[in-house]
Amino acid sequence: MVRFLPARGAVVTAVPSVADLLADPLLGGARTLAGHAGLGRPVRDVTAYRGVLDPVDGHLVLCAAEDATPAYRLDALVRRAQEAGAAALCVTADGTARPPLSAVRLADRLRIPVLWAATDAPFQLALDLTLRVRAPEVTRARTVENLLRRLATRTEGPELIAVARGVLAADVSLVTPDGGAIVGDPVVPDALRPQLAVPQRTPGLLAHPVHAVPFAGHLPGGTAPVTAWLVWPFERTDEDRADTVALGLALLEPFVRSWLAGARTRADHDSAVRRRLLAEVVTGRGTVSREVVEQAVALGWRLEDWHVGLAVHAEEPPAAGQSGTVPEPVVAALARHGVTAQAVAEGDGDWALWCSSGPRPADDEPRLLLRRVRRALAELPADWRLAAGIGRPRQGPGGLADTLTEARNAARLAAARDVRPSVEHTDELGVGRLLAAWQQSDITRAFAETALAPLRDPEHAHLLTTLRVFLEHGGSSAATARALGLHRNTVAARLRQVRERLGVPLDDPSNRLALQMACRALTTP
Amino acid sequence: MSPAPLTAARVPALAAGATLLGSGGGGEVATGALLLSRELAGAPVPLLPAAALVPDTLVVHAGLVGAPDVLAERLADPDDFADAVRTAAEVVGGSAGAVGVIEIGGLNAVVAAVAAARLGLPLVDGDLMGRAFPRIDQTVAAVAGVDPAPLVLVGPGGNTVVVRECSRRLAERLLRANVLALGGAAALAVHPLPAARLAAIGVRGSVSACLGLGDRLLTARDAGGTPEGLADAVGAELLAAGRVEEIVPRQDLTPGWATLTDGRTGAVVRVDLLDEYLAVTVDGVTRAAAPQIIAAVDPSGRRPLRADQLRTGGHLILLRLPPLHTWPSDAAPLVGPLAFGLDLPPPTGPASCSGSALPTGPASCSGSALPTGPASCSGVSSRRTPS
Numbered sequence: 001m002v003r004f005l006p007a008r009g010a011v012v013t014a015v016p017s018v019a020d021l022l023a024d025p026l027l028g029g030a031r032t033l034a035g036h037a038g039l040g041r042p043v044r045d046v047t048a049y050r051g052v053l054d055p056v057d058g059h060l061v062l063c064a065a066e067d068a069t070p071a072y073r074l075d076a077l078v079r080r081a082q083e084a085g086a087a088a089l090c091v092t093a094d095g096t097a098r099p100p101l102s103a104v105r106l107a108d109r110l111r112i113p114v115l116w117a118a119t120d121a122p123f124q125l126a127l128d129l130t131l132r133v134r135a136p137e138v139t140r141a142r143t144v145e146n147l148l149r150r151l152a153t154r155t156e157g158p159e160l161i162a163v164a165r166g167v168l169a170a171d172v173s174l175v176t177p178d179g180g181a182i183v184g185d186p187v188v189p190d191a192l193r194p195q196l197a198v199p200q201r202t203p204g205l206l207a208h209p210v211h212a213v214p215f216a217g218h219l220p221g222g223t224a225p226v227t228a229w230l231v232w233p234f235e236r237t238d239e240d241r242a243d244t245v246a247l248g249l250a251l252l253e254p255f256v257r258s259w260l261a262g263a264r265t266r267a268d269h270d271s272a273v274r275r276r277l278l279a280e281v282v283t284g285r286g287t288v289s290r291e292v293v294e295q296a297v298a299l300g301w302r303l304e305d306w307h308v309g310l311a312v313h314a315e316e317p318p319a320a321g322q323s324g325t326v327p328e329p330v331v332a333a334l335a336r337h338g339v340t341a342q343a344v345a346e347g348d349g350d351w352a353l354w355c356s357s358g359p360r361p362a363d364d365e366p367r368l369l370l371r372r373v374r375r376a377l378a379e380l381p382a383d384w385r386l387a388a389g390i391g392r393p394r395q396g397p398g399g400l401a402d403t404l405t406e407a408r409n410a411a412r413l414a415a416a417r418d419v420r421p422s423v424e425h426t427d428e429l430g431v432g433r434l435l436a437a438w439q440q441s442d443i444t445r446a447f448a449e450t451a452l453a454p455l456r457d458p459e460h461a462h463l464l465t466t467l468r469v470f471l472e473h474g475g476s477s478a479a480t481a482r483a484l485g486l487h488r489n490t491v492a493a494r495l496r497q498v499r500e501r502l503g504v505p506l507d508d509p510s511n512r513l514a515l516q517m518a519c520r521a522l523t524t525p
Numbered sequence: 526m527s528p529a530p531l532t533a534a535r536v537p538a539l540a541a542g543a544t545l546l547g548s549g550g551g552g553e554v555a556t557g558a559l560l561l562s563r564e565l566a567g568a569p570v571p572l573l574p575a576a577a578l579v580p581d582t583l584v585v586h587a588g589l590v591g592a593p594d595v596l597a598e599r600l601a602d603p604d605d606f607a608d609a610v611r612t613a614a615e616v617v618g619g620s621a622g623a624v625g626v627i628e629i630g631g632l633n634a635v636v637a638a639v640a641a642a643r644l645g646l647p648l649v650d651g652d653l654m655g656r657a658f659p660r661i662d663q664t665v666a667a668v669a670g671v672d673p674a675p676l677v678l679v680g681p682g683g684n685t686v687v688v689r690e691c692s693r694r695l696a697e698r699l700l701r702a703n704v705l706a707l708g709g710a711a712a713l714a715v716h717p718l719p720a721a722r723l724a725a726i727g728v729r730g731s732v733s734a735c736l737g738l739g740d741r742l743l744t745a746r747d748a749g750g751t752p753e754g755l756a757d758a759v760g761a762e763l764l765a766a767g768r769v770e771e772i773v774p775r776q777d778l779t780p781g782w783a784t785l786t787d788g789r790t791g792a793v794v795r796v797d798l799l800d801e802y803l804a805v806t807v808d809g810v811t812r813a814a815a816p817q818i819i820a821a822v823d824p825s826g827r828r829p830l831r832a833d834q835l836r837t838g839g840h841l842i843l844l845r846l847p848p849l850h851t852w853p854s855d856a857a858p859l860v861g862p863l864a865f866g867l868d869l870p871p872p873t874g875p876a877s878c879s880g881s882a883l884p885t886g887p888a889s890c891s892g893s894a895l896p897t898g899p900a901s902c903s904g905v906s907s908r909r910t911p912s
Contacts, residue, residue, distance in 0.1 A: 072782055072806070075795055076870055079809020102784040103794035106809050109793055114842040 002151070015042040016133060016238035018088045018113050021060065023236055026128050030090065030117040033099050034107035041087040041113070046130040049077070057085040059090060062126050065093035074103040074114075081112060088113040094123035136240035142169060143244050147251055157183050157259045162253060167249045170232045174256060175209070177226060187231050197226045198247060206242060208249035210256050223364030227260060271325040273301060274344045278352065282401040301342055305356040308369060309403035311411040312377075314384045315347035315420075326351045329513040331374040339369065353406050361393045369426045377421035386421035387414040415472035416523055418469070418483075439521040448518035454501040463501065466494040468523065471516040475506070527577055527648055528733045530569035530640055535736055536562045539756055539828070542739030543634035545759070545820045545846060546731075547570050549832035550801035551657030556600065562637045564603060564642035571647040572732055573623065580721035581620035582826040584649055585610045585623055587640035588633040588828045589841045590661075590678070590700060591710025593833075596632075599681070601712060606640035609679040609714035616675040616687060617717050623849045625649045625723065627664070627715065628847055629731040629849065630681015630818075631655025640712075644648040648732065653716065655728040655850035660858065661700055662693050668856045669726040676700070685856050693874075728850040735783030738846070746827035752842045755822065761844035764805045766824065769839050775799055783835050785843075796821075796843065798832045804872070805843055817861040818846040 008134050019039040021027050032039065047056045048064035066089050068074040081089040089107075093116060107114045131138045147167045157174060161183040164172045168301045174183025177194035180186050191205045200207040209226040230249045236247075246258050273295070280292050281303065289297075290304065292393035295500050296303050318327055330351065334341055341353040355369070368388055377386050391403030391408025406426040414424040449456075455464040466480065470491070473479035477495065481488040495506065504511050531539070540558035543744050545550065575584065587606050589596065612619040624641035627633050629652040641648040653664040661673060671694045676688040686703045688696075703743045704711050738759060745758035756763035767787040775781035780803055785794040787807070797804040802819035805812050821830040822842045830841065852860055 069867075070779070072780075072795060072797060075793075075809045075866065076811070077807055077809075083810075100773065100782065100784065100795065102782070102793050102806070105770075105784065105786065105793040109791060109808070 007218065009336070012066055014125075014239055015044065017042050018060070018115075019236060020241065021129070021132070022115070023234075024132065024241060026132055027090075027117055028169065029117070029119070030115045033114045033116050034081060034104040035088070035111055035113040036114045037108065038088065038111040043087045043133055046126060046133055047086075048126050049081075053080050053084045053086075054063075055084050056081075058087050059085075060088050060090055060124065062084040062090050062092055062129070064122060065091060067091075068093075068099075070100075071103070073099045074099055075106055078103055078107050078110065078112060078114060082110040086112065087117060090115040090117050092117050092119050092125060108267040126492055133239070136243070139240070140244045140247060144247055144251060147248050151255050152516045154255070155259060155262075156258060157263075160255050160259060165247060168245050170233075170234070170245050172230060172232050172245075172249065175229050177229065182228055185233075187233055189315060191233070192229060192231065194226065194229070199250065201242060201246065204233060204235070205248065205466060206234065206246055206251055208246070209251055210260065210470050212257075212261075221280050222268075229255070230256065248438070267325050273346055274342075275346065277301075278344045278346075281397050282404065284397065289399045301399065302356045302358075303397045304395075305358055306360050306393050306395050307400045307403050308353045308361060308366070308393050309351040309400070309405075309407035310355070310369075310373060310388060311391075311404065311407035312351045312353065312386060312388040313415060314349040314351075314386050315415075316383055316385050318381070318384060326353070329380060333379045334373070335374040336379075337370050337376040338345070352407075353405065354400060360395070366392070366425055366427050367391065370423060374421075374423045377423060380421070382420060387411055388421065388423045388427040389414055390423065392426050412458050416474075416520065435520065436518075438517065444517055448516070448521040449519045451502070451515065452522060455498065460501070463498050464493060464519070467498050467515065468493075468519040470495060470506075471512060471519060475512060526572065528572045530571045531565065531568040531648060531732075533562045536565065537636070538739030538743060538903065539635060539638070539732075540734050540739065541742045542735035542737070543631055544829040544831070545738055545822075546634070546735055546818060546849070547657040547740060547829075547831065548801040548818045549798060549821060549830070550659065551628065551633065551831075553597065553831075554635060555631050556597070556630045557635040557685040558590075558752075560600070560820070561605065561642070561836070563640050565640050568642060568645075570638055570641045571814035572650050572878040573647045574650045574716075575625075575720050575724035575727055576729075577646075578623055578649070578720035578724075579615040580719065580724075582623045582722050583614055583617065583619045584623045584718050584720055585621045585714050586627045586653060586716040587637050587881040588627040588713050588715075589636045589710065590713045593703055595678050595709035599708075599710065601636070601710070602681070603643040604680040605641050605681075605712035605858060606636065606714070607643040608683065608685065609677045609712045610640055610644060610646075612679070612685060612687060613675050613714035616677070616689060619717075621646060621717070623647045623649050623720065625716070625718070625727070625847075626652035626732060627713075628652055628657045628663075629656040629728070629735050630654065632658075634732070634735060642730045644896045649720075649723065649727075650726040651723070651800045652731040652849075653727060655731060655848065655852075656816065657801060658816075659681045663694050663714055663860050663864070664716075665726055665850065665852075666718070668853065670861065671716070671718070671726065672696075675715075675717065678703050678707060678711040679714075680850045686711075697720050702852065731849050734849055739882055741852065742822075742827065742829070752824065755824075755842055756844055758848070759844065761820070762817070764843040764845055765792065765807055767794060767840070767850050769835055769837050769841060772835055772837055778866060780867055785841060788840075789807075794843070796835075797862075797865075797867055797869075799836075799859045799865050800832060802832055802843075803867055804862055805845070806869070811869045813845040814862045814867070814869055815855075815865065816852050817848065817872065818847045820846055846847075863865045 021043055024031060042058055043060045044058035047059040047061050049061050049067055068077060078089060118451050135393055150163045150167060154163055161172055161174055174182040176182060179189035179192060186414060197209050208230040210228040212225050212227045230252055232245050265269055277295050281288055326345045331343050341350060341355045346352050346373045373388060377388060382385060389407045391406030394403040410424040414422040469483050472481045473483060477488055477491045481491045484514045499506055535676055536558050540554045544554050587610050591602055608898045610621050610624060624646050626637040653666050672693055674688055674691045678686040678690060685706055688699055691699055741759045745755050752763055752766035765785060765787045766789060767785040769783050769785055771784045780797045780799045783796045787794055792808045795806045796802055797853055804814035805819055822840050824840050825831050858864060
């Protein structure tokens with residue numbers, strides 16, 4: 001067996017020590033009254049005190065509260081237990097009596113732990129502890145049976161983890177390969193070695209891989225990828241208990257795998273239904289069929305309400321969104337900022353969302369919504385490169401199609417901005433829309449191709465960028481330098497080159513307008 | 526050869542010895558010692574062993590019974606003791622020929638001498654307890670099957686209670702009830718015995734032993750020195766020397782205890798106590814237990830400390846004094862730890878103390894705890910002290 005060197009204070013011992021038993025759920029309610037220095041003593045057996053104490057080398061001696069009452073009798077008992085070679089003395093009591101200071105001092109002096117276990121079934125405790133120490137396989141079998149019985153009636157992930165936590169009395173969690181929590185608590189990523197798709201036992205962490213459900217075309221005998229890990233972070237344990245928990249995790253894995261797969265399938269199906277339904281609403285405009293209305297109601301869509309469309313485009317969508325669902329973080333981030341929206345994934349990284357309300361939204365609602373969406377998107381990973389557009393409030397199924405179209409157009413314009421995430425609102429785009437029409441006209445594009453030709457080759461891309469940013473920032477070199485992270489002199493030098501290559505002065509307003517149009521036409525898709 | 530008469534010059538030694546022999550109880554001796562010094566001025570009291578008296582001489586035992594708070598505020602009248610002794614002698618139809626000591630530990634050692642001085646009678650060199658005990662039935666006379674009657678109590682103003690007949694079992698309760706009626710403290714005369722009978726059953730030579738012990742303590746006090754030196758000087762066994770870390774007060778009749786850490790060895794020491802020191806347990810092993818005499822001495826002033834004088838943080842030297850009397854083994858339920866509600870393993874230790882290694886057995890505590898001496902605990906005494 002590979003034995004890892006203890007790290008970060010976590011300990012795995014071969015024979016259970018007193019401290020290991022204290023960490024066990026059996027003695028979960030026990031307090032250590034004294035003799036903390038002896039907690040590392042190995043426990044080889046369990047003996048119940050019956051008035052006399054034969055030599056009991058390495059035993060945990062259990063005595064009833066009466067043996068330690070009146071309190072002064074604990075002194076003699078501690079001494080006798082120590083002389084008999086006991087590993088520890090455990091008083092089983094249901095009260096919270098205070099031990100005499102002399103017994104505490106004596107146990108500290110003799111370095112023999114004195115435990116106070118609150119139990120109303122001392123015989124059961126003695127039996128369980130004996131099994132735990134002498135026949136760990138029995139304890140393991142009991143635990144496994146108990147776990148299996150309880151797992152059999154559960155299907156949801158959080159329930160499964162809760163059952164495992166209860167039966168194993170261990171803080172089991174389900175985490176992603178990078179340590180993020182799916183159910184339970186996250187773990188430090190470097191504690192896990194996700195590249196090894198086998199059960200792992202390192203000092204401080206027990207981990208069991210959860211494999212993906214084998215898909216069609218999966219090679220027989222190959223290993224399905226690990227989608228998640230079942231982990232148990234511990235501070236100390238002995239091998240028996242670690243074995244028990246490891247077995248429990250192995251037992252738990254198929255249940256969790258089944259839940260993950262089921263959840264995935266449901267999400268895929270749900271997403272497909274939504275996409276088809278939205279397509280029907282949009283194409284049907286004002287005249288949706290009764291069947292569509294019924295399905296929409298089933299999904300919680302209120303087609304007759306007022307809608308505000310929100311189109312979100314991710315240039316680098318996260319992996320989870322590729323299968324046609326709107327990533328959960330997007331909806332969650334919006335919800336955190338008070339935007340409750342229906343969401344449909346229309347394609348890879350293209351997500352249509354809308355908010356519905358019975359009465360017509362107030363006049364300041366669009367501005368408020370714009371601010372909320374901006375904040376929400378700012379919380380999402382920057383490397384998704386999000387651009388979003390918001391439509392005007394519209395009523396009914398036809399209105400939903402209209403506001404979503406507006407939102408898509410606004411999103412397209414937002415995508416032309418340099419910053420990410422960028423959000424635009426249709427209402428704010430009166431001029432923008434005019435410009436957008438111009439920019440997309442063939443004449444403008446043709447002009448742009450010609451006018452900016454000297455800067456179009458890749459080695460002068462930086463000049464084109466500088467020119468575009470310079471024009472977008474109102475012709476200010478200082479603002480341009482800030483935006484590009486350059487020194488102002490660099491910007492001035494580049495602008496000089498631009499002038500030389502284009503052969504037009506940049507201080508003429510007409511030239512600037514024409515060049516700005518050209519720049520925008522080139523960068524708009 | 527008879528011991529030298531008791532003179533005023535010997536009173537400090539008597540007081541010091543009596544405090545040590547009180548085993549932590551027996552009451553405050555100093556006031557009684559001052560009284561005795563006055564009584565003895567110019568008139569020494571002869572000190573005679575019971576065997577040296579004419580065999581049919583009537584010896585009446587005198588003492589003081591009551592609560593320490595009352596005794597501290599109301600000085601006893603020596604005439605009350607004299608009246609009590611005379612009345613007890615009259616009841617048995619004779620006159621007292623000598624005064625006996627009920628308990629050699631604590632205040633009653635000097636009170637008997639006060640009575641003897643006031644009556645002009647000799648004091649018997651002996652006692653009935655060999656130390657201090659809280660109850661009137663914890664005597665060698667009771668072990669020998671002798672009833673205490675007649676029992677005479679004289680309170681302030683000459684109020685006198687005479688109990689002509691009473692069983693050993695009831696004596697304590699009768700005392701308790703009557704002392705309460707007499708204002709919380711009274712002079713007591715009890716156990717009138719012919720000298721020959723007393724010579725057979727009494728503890729012999731205890732007053733001389735008390736004087737000797739007091740002398741040695743006073744000498745050791747002047748010499749200073751180590752705990753071991755002190756133990757050697759008074760001929761006792763050193764049990765522990767350390768600092769009091771915690772005192773758990775008694776709860777009515779349930780003993781409390783003090784926990785010490787021995788400064789020399791680091792040993793954990795527990796002293797069980799009620800009115801007296803009942804047992805000393807070192808590192809979980811019982812080293813001394815009643816009826817052995819356990820004394821606590823303040824290491825700086827060499828002053829014996831009563832159980833009610835212990836304070837958290839104070840330093841102590843714990844000693845086991847040589848026994849004045851060997852109790853028979855069947856006396857264990859009466860004077861052993863069980864009599865105080867302590868269930869302890871028998872004490873172990875150096876063989877020098879075989880005299881009191883009592884086997885423990887089933888026994889019941891009588892449930893009445895009125896001290897015969899002024900050593901009653903404050904909890905009981907405050908109830909008995911009239912306001």
